[in-house]
Amino acid sequence: MWEAQFGDFANAAQVIIDQFIASGEAKWNLKSRLTLLLPHGYEGQGPEHSSARLERFLQLCAEGNMTVCCPSTPAQFFHMLRRQMRQPEPKPLIVMTPKSLLRLPEASSHISKIADGSFQPILDDRSTQDASSVERVVLCTGKFYYELSAARAKSGRGALALARLEQFYPFPTALVRELIAKYPNASEIVWAQEEPENMGAWNFVFPRLHRIVDGQRAIRYVGRAAGASTATGSHAVHVFEQKRIVDEALAWWTRPAPGWLV
Secondary structure, three states, X not given: OEEXXXXXXXXXXXXXXXXXXXXXXXXXXXXXXXXXXXXXXXXXXXXXXXXXXXXXXXXXXXXXXXXXXOOOOHHHHHHHHXXXXXXXXXXXXXXXXXXXXXXXXXXXXOHHHHHOOOOOOEEOOOOOOOHHHOOEEEEEOOOXXXXXXXHHHHHOOOOEEEEEEOEEEOOOHXXXXXXHHOOOOOOEEEEEEEEEOOOOOHHHHHHHHHHHHOOOOEEEEEEEOOOOOOOOOOHHHXXXXXXXXXXXXXXXXXXXXXXXXX
């Protein structure tokens, strides 16, 4: 297991990741259970302390070559690591690990969840009582779920469901299809992320969601505008951007015309 710094610090290891971790099995039948723990989460600490470059790993995913996850609870993290050790076919595991969840009270699990159960590639919204009343399904991952959940609770808005994608690859197509089918009156599926549009999971998730909904529902992106840097260096701008993304995901804010600051 290798616990590395953020993605911008892991750049020097990109050759090893490309040559051995992602393609070693295809080229030389070299199998590995190596687990990479990469801090990832926008917390206002600047470009070098926000992104683990999730998009780079997702671009390397093919032929079942590795697993990419972003667990959001201690139980999920435990069962993910247990599965990594017990699965019969060794595969590298890439883990996005938000630092703020280490001290977030909401990101906790009862001991029974750890003692029993298994890793779940997608977590549905347990607070939704009437699935037929849901008008929008918001898919997200990692720490961003807790920010969206807190904002929704504060507002009292109940016409949307918040679901967490805990495993990106292999993509849990059947489970996502089942989740979306649960909400028959949801007219749109939103992918909400903290990263800029050209980074994060959007370009990986969109074509897969498109095939699942098959034109029956709208798919919309909510997140930062495309950018050259992974994140802003200004904490004030970060707070502004984060609030705007949360508001837009919960349908309180509409993206302005192109050319907007964020």
